[in-house]
Amino acid sequence: xxxxxxxxxxxxxxxxxxxxxxxxxxxxxxxxxxxxxxxxxxxxxxxxxxxxxxxxxxxxxxxxxxxxxxxxxxxxxxxxxxxxxxxxxxxxxxxxxxxxxxxxxxxxxxxxxxxxxxxxxxxxxxxxxxxxxxxxxxxxxxxxxxxxxxxxxxxxxxxxxxxxxxxxxxxxxxxxxxxxxxxxxxxxxxxxxxxxxxxxxxxxxxxxxxxxxxxxxxxxxxxxxxxxxxxxxxxxxxxxxxxxxxxxxxxxxxxxxxxxxxxxxxxxx
Amino acid sequence: xxxxxxxxxxxxxxxxxxxxxxxxxxxxxxxxxxxxxxxxxxxxxxxxxxxxxxxxxxxxxxxxxxxxxxxxxxxxxxxxxxxxxxxxxxxxxxxxxxxxxxxxxxxxxxxxxxxxxxxxxxxxxxxxxxxxxxxxxxxxxxxxxxxxxxxxxxxxxxxxxxxxxxxxxxxxxxxxxxxxxxxxxxxxxxxxxxxxxxxxxxxxxxxxxxxxxxxxxxxxxxxxxxxxxxxxxxxxxxxxxxxxxxxxxxxxxxxxxxxxxxxxxxxxxxxxxxxxxxxxxxxxxxxxxxxxxxxxxxxxxxxxxxxxxxxxxxxxxxxxxxxxxxxxxxxxxxxxxxxxxxxxxxxxxxxxxxxxxxxxxxxxxxxxxxxxxxxxxxxxxxxxxxxxxxxxxxxxxxxxxxxxx
Numbered sequence: 001x002x003x004x005x006x007x008x009x010x011x012x013x014x015x016x017x018x019x020x021x022x023x024x025x026x027x028x029x030x031x032x033x034x035x036x037x038x039x040x041x042x043x044x045x046x047x048x049x050x051x052x053x054x055x056x057x058x059x060x061x062x063x064x065x066x067x068x069x070x071x072x073x074x075x076x077x078x079x080x081x082x083x084x085x086x087x088x089x090x091x092x093x094x095x096x097x098x099x100x101x102x103x104x105x106x107x108x109x110x111x112x113x114x115x116x117x118x119x120x121x122x123x124x125x126x127x128x129x130x131x132x133x134x135x136x137x138x139x140x141x142x143x144x145x146x147x148x149x150x151x152x153x154x155x156x157x158x159x160x161x162x163x164x165x166x167x168x169x170x171x172x173x174x175x176x177x178x179x180x181x182x183x184x185x186x187x188x189x190x191x192x193x194x195x196x197x198x199x200x201x202x203x204x205x206x207x208x209x210x211x212x213x214x215x216x217x218x219x220x221x222x223x224x225x226x227x228x229x230x231x232x233x234x235x236x237x238x239x240x241x242x243x244x245x246x247x248x249x250x251x252x253x254x255x256x257x258x259x260x261x262x263x264x265x266x267x268x269x
Numbered sequence: 270x271x272x273x274x275x276x277x278x279x280x281x282x283x284x285x286x287x288x289x290x291x292x293x294x295x296x297x298x299x300x301x302x303x304x305x306x307x308x309x310x311x312x313x314x315x316x317x318x319x320x321x322x323x324x325x326x327x328x329x330x331x332x333x334x335x336x337x338x339x340x341x342x343x344x345x346x347x348x349x350x351x352x353x354x355x356x357x358x359x360x361x362x363x364x365x366x367x368x369x370x371x372x373x374x375x376x377x378x379x380x381x382x383x384x385x386x387x388x389x390x391x392x393x394x395x396x397x398x399x400x401x402x403x404x405x406x407x408x409x410x411x412x413x414x415x416x417x418x419x420x421x422x423x424x425x426x427x428x429x430x431x432x433x434x435x436x437x438x439x440x441x442x443x444x445x446x447x448x449x450x451x452x453x454x455x456x457x458x459x460x461x462x463x464x465x466x467x468x469x470x471x472x473x474x475x476x477x478x479x480x481x482x483x484x485x486x487x488x489x490x491x492x493x494x495x496x497x498x499x500x501x502x503x504x505x506x507x508x509x510x511x512x513x514x515x516x517x518x519x520x521x522x523x524x525x526x527x528x529x530x531x532x533x534x535x536x537x538x539x540x541x542x543x544x545x546x547x548x549x550x551x552x553x554x555x556x557x558x559x560x561x562x563x564x565x566x567x568x569x570x571x572x573x574x575x576x577x578x579x580x581x582x583x584x585x586x587x588x589x590x591x592x593x594x595x596x597x598x599x600x601x602x603x604x605x606x607x608x609x610x611x612x613x614x615x616x617x618x619x620x621x622x623x624x625x626x627x628x629x630x631x632x633x634x635x636x637x638x639x640x641x642x643x644x645x646x647x648x649x650x651x652x653x654x655x656x657x658x659x660x661x662x663x664x665x666x667x668x669x670x671x672x673x674x
Contacts (some may be wrong), residue, residue, distance in 0.1 A: 056444060058573040059559060061451045062297035062458070068441050080571035106295055106558040111572030133295045133558065137285060160302030160461075169298075180299055184459035 006099035006127045007152050007175040010049055011210045011231065013050035020267045021176075021232025022047055022223070023212050024260060025103065026239055028087055029079025035249035037090045042253040044098050047264030049232070052130065054164065054240075055084050055104030062132045064187035070240040081117070082107040085124040092125035101108055101128040101175070118145035128175045129150030136169045139192035143172055156180050159199055170207035177203065178234060179213045181226060187237030191216040197229035220266025227267060235263060276599065278525035281592070286475020286562075289598065294474040294589035303461045308476045310381060311598065315483065317431070320376065327372045328487060331405070332362045334369075334490075338495035338652070343622040344639070351645035353638055354436060355655040356492050358521065365628065365657030366485060366516040367398040371467055373484030378465035385409040385464045391418055391512075392630075393425025393580035394657060395469030400434035408435040413452045415445035418582060425661060426463045443576050446586050450560055470513025471590030474561030479591050481644065485519025492652050493523050499564035500650055506531040506641060509654035510633040511604065512548065514582035514593045516656035525601060532561035532601070534593060535637040537579035538608035548577035550589050551597050551604040559587070564594040580609040580665065581629035583657075603640040607636040615639060616666065628657035629665065 004012075014021050028036050040051055056074035060067065081104070088100050102121065102222045109117045109131060121129065128151050134142060136155065152175030157166060160183065170177065177269045181196050182188055200211050214225040214234030223233035239256055246252035282632070286292045294304060314320040328334040336357045345353045358366040368598030369387075378386050386408050390396030396412040403410035412429055416438040419426055420505040429436050442448035450473070455468040471478045471485075496504050508510055509517035511534040518568060524530045547553065550565040567587040569573050579585045596602040607615070612629055615636035620626045628634060638653045645651070659666075667674045 056573075058453050058575075060448060061454050061560070062299060064455070065441070072442070075573065078571070080573075082571070107566070107568065107574070108572035110557050110563075111568065111570070132297045133561070135294060135296065135298055135301055138293055138295055156298040158299050158302070161298060162302070162305070165301065183299065183461060185299075185455045188459065 001152050005150055005152060006097065007050065007101070010099050011176060014049065020227040021049045021210065022260070022264055022267055023050045023052060023214070023232055023234040024048040024239060025052040025054055025234065025236035026243060027056055027067065027074045027100050028084040029056055029074035029077045030070045031073065031241065031243045031249060031252050033077050033079055033083060033248065035252060036087050038090050038249060039243070039253060039256060041094065042256055043260055044079060044095060046257045046260035048260055050099045050101070052101050052103045052234070053084060053088065055081050055102050055108060057105040057108060060105060062185060064185035064237060066187045066237040066241045069244060072222060073244065081112060084258055085120050085126070089124040099127040100125065101130055102126055102151070103130045104132065106131050106134050114142045114145045118149050118151065121151060122149040126151065128154050130154035130178060132156070136165065136172050138190065139172065147174065154178055159183060159195065166203060166206050170209065173207070176210040176212050176231070177207065179203065179211050179230065180215045181213050182216050186215055188216050191222055191226070193225040196226050200229045220263045223263045224266045233267065278522070278642045282479055283474060286479065288592045288595035290556070290595040290660035291563050292475060293563055294561060295480060295558045295563065296474045299458045300474070303457065304439050304474055304476070309470050311476050312482050314377065314380065323376055328369065329426070332368050332372060333360065334487065335361050335491045338492060338499055341623050344619060345642065347618065347622060348639045348642035350642040350647065351651050352647065353642055354504070354650060354652045356488060356652055358488060358516065358630070358654060358656045359625070359627065359658035363398050363401050363664065364490060364660065365394045365398070366519060367395045367469060368401065369487055369519065370469065370481050370484040370515060371395070371398040371402045373480070374467040375406055378408065378467065379406055381465055383463050383465045384495050385411070385460070386467050387411045387413065387453050387464055388467045388469060388478060389413045389449040390469065391421040391449070392661065393418070393588040394583060394661070396434070396436070397425055397428050397432070398400055399467050400429040400432035403434060404432045405628065411437055411456065413437050413456070415443070415449050417444040418446065418635070420531060422582060422661070426665070433489060447560070447574060470515045471511045471518050471592060472560055472562060472564065472588055477516040478562065478592055480591065481515050482522055486522045488516065488519040488654065489523035492520060494500050494650065496650065503527055504652040505532050505645065506533065506651045508533045508535060508634045508638045508641065508651060510535045510584060510630050510656060511551070511589060511593060512537065512586050512630065513532070513588070514590035518590060518592055520652070520654045521602060533637060533641065534601065534602050534604045534635045536604060536606045537581060537584035539578040539634060541608050542606060546578040547595035548579040548585050549606050550587060551593060552606050553564050556594065562591045564588050564591040580612060581633065583626040583628070583630040584633065605637055607633040613635040613666070613669065625655070627655055628659045629662045631656045
């Protein structure tokens with residue numbers, strides 16, 4: 001990698017400060033498209049280091065029920081990949097510092113085309129992409145397009161990923177690694193911090209990239225438990241759940257501020 | 270694209286599950302471990318003589334194979350052309366070709382030592398076939414079924430329950446087959462240590478399209494031998510309906526290297542291609558990624574999967590097996606459509622002329638075969654895959670006729 005980008009800069013700064021990254025997820029368009037950019041700013045104001053903007057898909061196969069419903073709500077507003085990119089562009093008008101990655105499924109990108117997508121992502125101010133159903137052996141063409149534009153390729157590693165695959169995936173990955181803490185879908189509840197710690201130590205034998213832990217993190221305590229061995233925690237379902245229950249945009253921002261603020265304090269304590 | 274005459278079709282998929290640009294494994298990393306395990310187990314068993322013998326034994330003694338190849342003389346006379354032969358998969362135990370695959374995957378499940386099987390189902394045929402083999406092996410069984418389909422297919426829901434399966438209505442998305450498949454995948458990734466996922470069609474991530482095809486290829490192997498025995502040559506044409514495409518690939522695959530045998534896969538035309546209300550991705554869709562593979566899909570301009578329509582629930586699926594996508598692109602198989610009305614007409618004609626009540630899915634194949642036969646000579650032979658029986662569809666047909674059963 002020749003240049004750094006916002007993701008690299010953020011993790012470098014956190015490392016200097018001896019702090020853990022708080023990665024926050026929301027589904028673009030959930031709760032109404034006009035509320036997404038204000039919610040992103042709220043996440044940052046409450047202590048998020050990095051935003052994963054979920055791109056809605058009709059068939060989000062890896063998601064648990066909470067995030068599935070977030071996708072369904074967002075699709076009621078016909079929130080397309082293009083609209084997600086517009087939201088990032090709008091976010092960048094006021095925030096040129098916080099890294100944003102797009103997290104979604106392969107088909108909307110396939111429809112747009114890998115190269116037009118990579119161009120549009122760079123142009124909008126996106127910093128990287130995590131495409132859930134593009135495992136390493138199918139990700140090649142898109143990864144190259146993104147890398148050529150200095151965008152980062154975020155990949156998942158799981159408790160069942162073999163050593164051979166860890167080697168291949170860390171070879172392709174950039175920015176950070178998203179470690180899935182358990183067997184299951186997003187939002188599941190059977191987290192084992194000790195197993196997470198052992199697996200993260202194993203993965204560190206293969207890569208210097210920051211390791212962030214997600215799936216099953218719902219509060220300050222669980223975020224702190226997993227991030228002790230890792231470089232950060234990813235929080236998604238609890239935020240999507242709060243947005244889904246909020247009466248309006250302001251209520252959603254309040255709820256998210258409370259949750260993210262609490263987790264931030266626990267991580268920094 | 271390669272020249273179709275030089276392709277050895279038995280060499281596909283490649284080691285990563287690709288049929289040309291189609292197929293593959295487009296799933297979250299969370300599922301890769303389970304798929305690797307399945308692929309390794311299948312590769313170690315598929316040519317194992319003991320495993321083959323156990324599969325053949327179950328097909329003969331439990332399913333009731335071989336299924337007959339039946340000359341439909343009155344149907345042939347009606348079409349006024351080529352002779353129409355029916356491959357009678359409707360006579361299998363549980364009433365359709367689906368059981369060929371579930372018997373095979375049940376052997377894999379047993380070998381894996383897992384105590385629980387899961388399946389997705391649309392019309393309920395695959396769910397019933399899975400619940401059946403689970404009962405026989407004493408395995409716990411959960412079947413995911415779209416909440417809409419649970420309402421439309423209540424007899425099959427009850428059959429599954431009688432067989433001891435838990436039927437789980439899926440309330441997400443469009444509440445149909447595609448959502449049931451999403452939900453079954455989610456169950457599998459969560460419970461992978463003790464659960465074997467029995468996919469019902471030649472779609473999904475590798476190795477499913479390969480192993481479901483291999484288990485159903487008994488249809489084509491028998492049809493090939495029966496054709497030589499009954500009329501001393503290979504058929505001039507094969508016809509089968511295509512939803513996900515498991516019965517079609519089962520019939521076609523053993524003939525693919527016989528370049529003189531023409532093949533027609535019949536998609537569900539619904540209310541007609543022009544209406545947009547159909548389930549014909551090979552005729553009116555585009556390549557994309559869904560359910561773990563790259564294939565032709567019904568989708569909108571944003572790449573969201575759209576709802577499909579067919580009078581036959583078993584064809585009501587927005588994707589299609591990746592091998593069919595590839596066979597279309599290289600021109601080996603012609604993919605055509607029969608609409609709801611043509612299928613219903615064929616359903617009635619076969620029932621009245623031959624005393625065989627076909628599944629509405631299979632009726633699409635019969636409908637196209639009638640048209641195809643009319644343009645061929647009486648010395649020629651068409652083999653139609655009669656993939657299932659129509660008992661399950663009498664309520665649908667009665668409702669269309671305005672009759673309460």
